[in-house]
Amino acid sequence: MPHAPVDDTITIPQMVRDPYSVYARLRRETPVLHVKALGRTLLTRAEHTKWVKDSPELFSTNDPDTPMQRAFRAHTLMRKDGEEHARERGAMAPAFSGRNINQCWTPTYTRIAEDYVAALPRGETVDLFTDLTGPYAAACLSHLLGIPEVDAHTMQRWSQILIDGAGNFGWDPALFAECDRANDEMDAVFITAADRHRAEPDQSALSVMVNAEDPIAQSQIHSNIKIAIGGGINEPRDAALTIIYGLLSNPDQFDACKRDGLWTQAFEEGVRWVAPIQVSSRVAKEDVEIGGFVIPKGDTVMTSQASANHDEAVFENGHLFDIFRAKTPHQAFGNGPHFCQGTHIARRMLANILLPMLFERFPNMELADAGKVAFTGFGFRGPRSLPVVLN
Ligand code: HEM
Numbered sequence: 001m002p003h004a005p006v007d008d009t010i011t012i013p014q015m016v017r018d019p020y021s022v023y024a025r026l027r028r029e030t031p032v033l034h035v036k037a038l039g040r041t042l043l044t045r046a047e048h049t050k051w052v053k054d055s056p057e058l059f060s061t062n063d064p065d066t067p068m069q070r071a072f073r074a075h076t077l078m079r080k081d082g083e084e085h086a087r088e089r090g091a092m093a094p095a096f097s098g099r100n101i102n103q104c105w106t107p108t109y110t111r112i113a114e115d116y117v118a119a120l121p122r123g124e125t126v127d128l129f130t131d132l133t134g135p136y137a138a139a140c141l142s143h144l145l146g147i148p149e150v151d152a153h154t155m156q157r158w159s160q161i162l163i164d165g166a167g168n169f170g171w172d173p174a175l176f177a178e179c180d181r182a183n184d185e186m187d188a189v190f191i192t193a194a195d196r197h198r199a200e201p202d203q204s205a206l207s208v209m210v211n212a213e214d215p216i217a218q219s220q221i222h223s224n225i226k227i228a229i230g231g232g233i234n235e236p237r238d239a240a241l242t243i244i245y246g247l248l249s250n251p252d253q254f255d256a257c258k259r260d261g262l263w264t265q266a267f268e269e270g271v272r273w274v275a276p277i278q279v280s281s282r283v284a285k286e287d288v289e290i291g292g293f294v295i296p297k298g299d300t301v302m303t304s305q306a307s308a309n310h311d312e313a314v315f316e317n318g319h320l321f322d323i324f325r326a327k328t329p330h331q332a333f334g335n336g337p338h339f340c341q342g343t344h345i346a347r348r349m350l351a352n353i354l355l356p357m358l359f360e361r362f363p364n365m366e367l368a369d370a371g372k373v374a375f376t377g378f379g380f381r382g383p384r385s386l387p388v389v390l391n
Pocket of ligand 1: 271334335
């Protein structure tokens with residue numbers, strides 16, 4: 001069986017700027033393609049990306065070539081397989097339960113949303129990235145994780161440093177030094193907070209982990225809180241901006257949403273349309289066949305959920321934001337054992353709390369300059385600013 005064809009034309013800046021037109025071409029012409037600039041075999045069809053994620057016996061998440069372990073100073077649960085992964089994921093799971101979402105997080109998140117929405121000035125132009133969705137996502141996460149004493153600004157700073165470190169493929173020592181400083185700050189906060197949680201347990205992730213009957217190692221508690229910081233702010237922040245942009249640029253959908261409360265449809269369509277986490281890597285544990293090509297043992301495949309969510313075989317006109325499209329499973333939260341642990345939290349935060357509250361207060365919101373909203377990013381994707389006029 002042949003090896004996948006090799007591409008040496010696609011560049012990373014091109015993928016950061018406009019990945020969707022590249023994906024559309026690859027789905028059509030070469031859906032299994034080794035892209036030199038990425039150093040990985042890129043999979044762009046929905047059936048392939050889902051199959052890889054759903055086949056942990058064939059694909060490991062322990063991608064050895066990423067700087068993530070160095071940036072986090074430990075292996076996180078995202079890079080573990082099998083029993084080890086299940087044990088660490090299970091340690092945090094009680095914090096994410098439906099009962100806790102209803103009883104703990106919904107009232108807390110509602111209060112946080114009320115504070116941020118009430119502070120927005122009517123009649124003025126504000127950037128929702130800096131003034132609403134970034135700090136809201138960070139503040140909600142600090143409560144879920146059990147470190148509410150950390151302000152939203154610091155949470156966002158740590159998150160960005162961890163993300164930059166995990167993406168430090170040039171192995172720049174200055175960037176890792178910055179990660180080390182942030183890791184020291186985080187570890188100190190977690191140690192103090194853990195003492196508090198031992199004395200006064202609650203339902204937060206740190207609390208349930210330190211108070212478990214058979215706790216996982218402290219190093220793992222810390223690294224998994226860090227993966228949640230690195231992976232629990234950007235996505236709800238970017239998803240909210242994408243949904244708001246989608247609604248404000250489609251007035252018929254915006255009107256229906258307000259009239260009939262279609263916030264859940266808007267949420268699912270927003271994360272499908274522009275997946276906040278666009279790609280995920282897996283390593284072949286043995287020689288495997290995908291789409292008629294052999295992927296040799298040890299090779300890394302990059303599954304693009306962004307592309308899967310636009311696949312013509314699953315979605316008609318997938319490039320369009322359309323909250324009325326027929327309900328069809330998308331892959332924005334991944335698949336298989338590493339399926340996003342925060343899915344229900346994110347849905348509750350945005351579809352049930354923030355979006356209805358925001359548009360109840362500002363039903364006539366408008367984009368300040370529709371032509372200027374630019375989406376960017378290859379790994380994470382969303383608008384880097386969203387100026388709107390609040391009315
Ligand atoms: C719209 C919002 C979100 C999106 C689109 C999203 C997307 C994803 C995706 C695609 C993965 C799988 C990555 C892979 O397969 O390698 C993932 C994993 C994960 N997500 Fe989310 N996420 C969101 C919000 C959150 C939130 C709010 C949290 C809260 C802490 C969170 C926590 C996690 C964790 C802990 C994992 C790792 C799970 C594991 O490896 O077992 N996510 N997320």
